[in-house]
């Protein structure tokens with residue numbers, strides 16, 4: 001009996017360790033994408049505080065940057081952004097995204113500010129929530145300045161990512177590690 005218990009504790013320990021490795025990999029991928037996008041956004045907002053240069057940059061480059069970050073990651077790891085209300089339809093949520101949003105970050109769960117990990121049978125996903133600060137509101141807020149609004153509408157006729165207030169949950173960076 002004692003041996004059985006010891007054995008199961010051991011295998012559990014190994015399992016937990018493996019999961020930690022996957023979790024670490026998932027968080028690293030999120031940080032990699034988050035860092036480049038944040039640096040670039042800051043750079044363009046400093047160059048032109050109206051946000052027009054940054055909108056042009058995001059429209060042209062955000063997906064390319066995401067692809068480049070993915071190319072540098074191991075083949076079993078990927079990273080992207082999503083939201084319940086997307087600007088770019090390429091960032092649309094999938095069914096697991098939707099479940100995480102509703103069960104972990106929905107109404108009444110607004111204090112869930114930390115990264116959420118989903119442990120699948122053969123994958124690990126990490127969801128890092130992004131909250132709107134003042135800068136974000138220039139392009140995702142309730143009163144978007146006219147030239148900016150026009151540029152956004154022209155590039156994204158189906159834009160839903162507006163109307164946010166400071167501190168609102170704007171979206172997520174999501175990474176997935178397929179277990180080898």
Ligand code: HEC
Nearest residue numbers: 051054055058062081086087088091130135136139161171
């Ligand atoms: C200069 C305008 C601008 C600013 C400022 C800005 N965004 Fe965006 N955002 C965009 C555009 C344009 C897109 C769509 C292009 C893309 O990134 O794929 C976008 C897309 C996103 C997405 C992907 C989901 C979607 O809606 O398609 C997230 C998440 C996001 N922004 C969060 C933020 C956060 C958080 C901030 C503040 C730190 C911020 N944004 C600031 C213009 C902006």
